[in-house]
Amino acid sequence: MRLRNIKNSEEIMKNSKYLIKEPHLYRGKWQDVFNNKKPIHLEIGIGLGNFILENAKKNPQINYIGVEKFTKVIVRALKKIEREEVPNLKLILIDALEIDNIFFKEIDCLFLNFSDPWPKDKHINRRLTSDVFIEKYQLILKRPFKIIQKTDNYKLYLYSLSQYQKYKFICQTIEYSLKNIPDNNIQTEYETKFLNQGNSIYKIDVSLS
């Protein structure tokens, strides 16, 4: 995602009630951040934030946390979110590699939407469904849990599916395109772009009881 820097980024982040500034302080205590006992759903790599914002507005019975690695991306998401009132939504600015320092056995559902495919073998550990990340997810997810992944990249889809199966997770898959989008599907920015280009979307619903 090539984006220009936003001039007052630091100011926007400092003043935002949606951005949690020292997320490691809340490891194992994220329900306290929301001041309730509702389930917590996490999205890694929120991009411009449409998916997590629409989910939070539609499902006030669930708390949502969005993770993003780049300042210029999260600031754009924050600018959008600041126009709404969504007490069940928080964002954090970290690399997902740090995720197990931020959460502990408290996430009910993890969303991976159009994650970077990292096609070269030498970059395999950067894929968000590599062993490096799945081992971290097992530390932060609370059983029973779900992982929901969407991608238009067939190789990443096949790789991720084989990874989930290796860990004995239960997987259900669907493929759709512009003419048969599932009911209640909330689109991400990349998803809208890929659907409009005529690409197929591969969705994996993962669960472990």
Ligand SMILES: C[S@@+](CC[C@H](N)C(=O)[O-])C[C@H]1O[C@@H](n2cnc3c(N)ncnc32)[C@H](O)[C@@H]1O
């Ligand atoms: C291809 S974009 C998809 C954005 C959004 N999920 C969508 O579907 O429109 C991938 C996003 O994940 C973020 N990202 C990639 N690797 C990450 C990591 N290790 N930790 C946190 N965010 C990451 C990128 O900065 C980017 O915003």
